[in-house]
Amino acid sequence: MSGHFTDATVRVRVPATSANLGPGFDALGLALALHDDVAARVTASGLEVEVSGEGADGVSRDETHLVVRAMRRAFTAMGVECPGLALTCDNRIPHGRGLGSSAAAIVGGLLLARGLVRDGVSRLPDGEILELACELEGHPDNVAPCLLGGLTIAWMEGATALAVRRDLDPAIVPVALIPPFTASTELARGLLPATVPHADAAFAAGRAALLVAALTGTPQALLAATEDRLHQSYRAPAMPDSAQLVAELRSRGHAAVISGAGPTVLVLARGQVEAESAMSAAPQDWTSMVLVVDAPGAHVLADTSL
Known part of the structure; x- marks a missing residue:
């Protein structure tokens, strides 16, 4: 050796x-x-x-x-x-x-x-x-x-x-809603446009800055902070069920996003009650998991x- x-x-x-x-x-x-x-x-x-x-x-x-x-x-x-x-x-x-x-x-x-x-x-x-x-x-x-x-x-x-x-604000409870199907990162990236409107880029910069503040001490701002115009809508055709679930959860006040390139949906819940509410929205054949950081x-x- x-x-x-x-x-x-x-x-x-x-x-x-x-x-x-x-x-x-x-x-x-x-x-x-x-x-x-x-x-x-x-x-x-x-x-x-x-x-x-x-x-x-x-x-x-x-x-x-x-x-x-x-x-x-x-x-x-x-x-x-x-x-x-x-x-x-x-x-x-x-x-x-x-x-x-x-x-x-x-x-x-x-x-x-x-x-x-x-x-x-x-x-x-x-x-x-x-x-x-x-x-x-x-x-x-x-x-x-x-x-x-x-x-x-x-x-x-x-x-x-x-x-x-x-460190994440301790009030935030991540919830992963995992579908039974997979998604290709390469396909998801291939759906992104080469350019986006200036207004969308400015919107994303503001929301990303707000998101860091929300995650580290202002969790009441999470719903607004997780709003996205850069990638999720463009990728939605590759994972329509996930996109629909994100829209439904957000309409109910949950800070829901696509996790990475998908198709898992991540909810940044504010407390256990909100986490349980988010889990109840998952389709029957999906896996719901409360995950600590x-x-x-x-x-x-x-x-x-x-």
């Missing part, structure tokens, strides 16, 4: 995330306490991948697996070559539903690789983890909250991904059993 690597099994817990939150397109994200657990150890050669839970029937078990791809990218960035890997994934985040399953896989893989290298933290500090995650994901709005926890505002300076983290973000677990 190379002297670069630990002999222990490293285990990482990564949260689900909801991006955009209405007008905060490609910038705002929220970490949610629905987790995937991934574990890995270095072996003499080869690759072993075990997957259970969400998406187990549809994901690859070879080098194309997203966690493995992220690990390989991290090893390259640290200047080490791993002889072999044994990887176990216990997935709870639904795939293709707008809850950040790909961001979780990427961040989990990067942290696993860093944890397996003896001086990994010095070779690959947190800022570089965010940059690599953004490189693999294509945008920072999901990977930032997955890595940092809480509420994040992410942006790009050239090719560099940056983010700031804030994940404050710590992705982290290595003390238990190193595989």
